[in-house]
Amino acid sequence: MEKGAYSNLRLQTALKKNHLKGPEAHLLTELVYGTLRKYKYLVWIISRLSSHPVKKIHPAVRILLCIGLYQLIYLSRIPESAAVNETVKIAKKITHPGNVRFINGVLRNFLRKKEQFELPKRESNPLLYDELFYNMPGWLVQKWQKELGPEKTDLILKAFNEVP
The missing domain is CATH 1.10.940.10 (NusB-like)
Structure with a gap:
């Protein structure tokens, strides 16, 4: 920041x-x-x-x-x-x-x-949901989804959001 x-x-x-x-x-x-x-x-x-x-x-x-x-x-x-x-x-x-x-x-x-101010439903806008919930830029989420598929991308996003 x-x-x-x-x-x-x-x-x-x-x-x-x-x-x-x-x-x-x-x-x-x-x-x-x-x-x-x-x-x-x-x-x-x-x-x-x-x-x-x-x-x-x-x-x-x-x-x-x-x-x-x-x-x-x-x-x-x-x-x-x-x-x-x-x-x-x-x-x-x-x-x-x-x-x-x-x-x-x-x-x-x-x-x-x-x-x-609830997050938008993932079903209605998956990219915005992933950006806001996982705090990741949309372009990166899209890149991972294209290269790794949605399942691996979800695992990566969840891993990045874990508290160490």
């Missing part, structure tokens, strides 16, 4: 710099790797909630939105209000008030409409 950065190296630096251990370190690790694992789906949701094209949203704002959405969708132990409030609190430290309001609005809009 940040050009030229390796997530594992950036994460280790952040953990050391901020002296995070135990549950705090586990949460940060889950947020980083979980957001990366579900990035395409999270960006798809942002594209459906925002009137701005996703590519025109500042990268820091897009990343904060993804982290906030990841918490709201996948981390059941974090209350929704805490996920929104903490994301907004971070936004206040790193961006301007207009972006803070935008982040707050998008996350709250998601909470109002969250039932509308």
Whole structure:
């Protein structure tokens, strides 16, 4: 998400710099790797909630939105209000008030409409489903399906999505 950065190296630096251990370190690790694992789906949701094209949203704002959405969708132990409030609190430290309001609005809009954001059915749009569910570019899924067949491609996609 940040050009030229390796997530594992950036994460280790952040953990050391901020002296995070135990549950705090586990949460940060889950947020980083979980957001990366579900990035395409999270960006798809942002594209459906925002009137701005996703590519025109500042990268820091897009990343904060993804982290906030990841918490709201996948981390059941974090209350929704805490996920929104903490994301907004971070936004206040790193961006301007207009972006803070935008982040707050998008996350709250998601909470109002969250039932509308199920993945498309695989039967109706298999390529979009694979892109969003497995976080893989469509062109790569198509290439694998053409060269390896649908069964092997499914196995590969599932393997890439396993938590190490």
